[in-house]
Amino acid sequence: MSTINSITERDNALFEAGIKLGALYHQFSGSPVNMGTVDSLEKAIAQSISVQPFVENITVRIDRDMISARLNSEFGYCELEGRMLDVTLYMKYKDIMVKASLKYDKYLDYPLMKIEEISNIR
Template identity: 35%
Template structure:
């Protein structure tokens, strides 16, 4: 018989995914400039840390990329999107710790699991 019930480690990874999807789709599109980048990064961290099983969120705005995009456009701000962000999220669920990251890879903001610790044997 095959057991299809999720393990704690799988549930921890599901929780990590929820946080990434939430963070991205809540804040993508926010008007952002170099002067306002810190406040949106802080708001993203503190908002998502409210969610269950979320131990830590760290958001870095890639300021050079942001400044370059604004220099290319016609306005003095742009819309927040994945290429301006690097994010690390740590989940703690029933003793499993999951670290997940979003960063640019081949020109695309990729979300991926970095490590899963505390699987029951």
């Protein structure tokens, strides 16, 4: 087995993007939410991730139709699920800009994280 020793800026940028989205997903899944708190939860998620190193911009949208469909009739809230999230993250590591996303994929029935774009900004 041969070892490749040269880790590139691109490799690190992609790793950082994945870490940011994974942290977001696992930190906020299960958060209580209802129609009255969804705006503030979107803002809290975006602000929490935006202070992390290398984050240039992040948008967070939570699917309000899914919230409405899952509201507990007795208590009036539900838990945030990964499938409710639509996140776009831009992060810059050195000379590399990465656009990554977290979106529910209906075909896979899974909240999929993926790299949308990679560019060298030199």
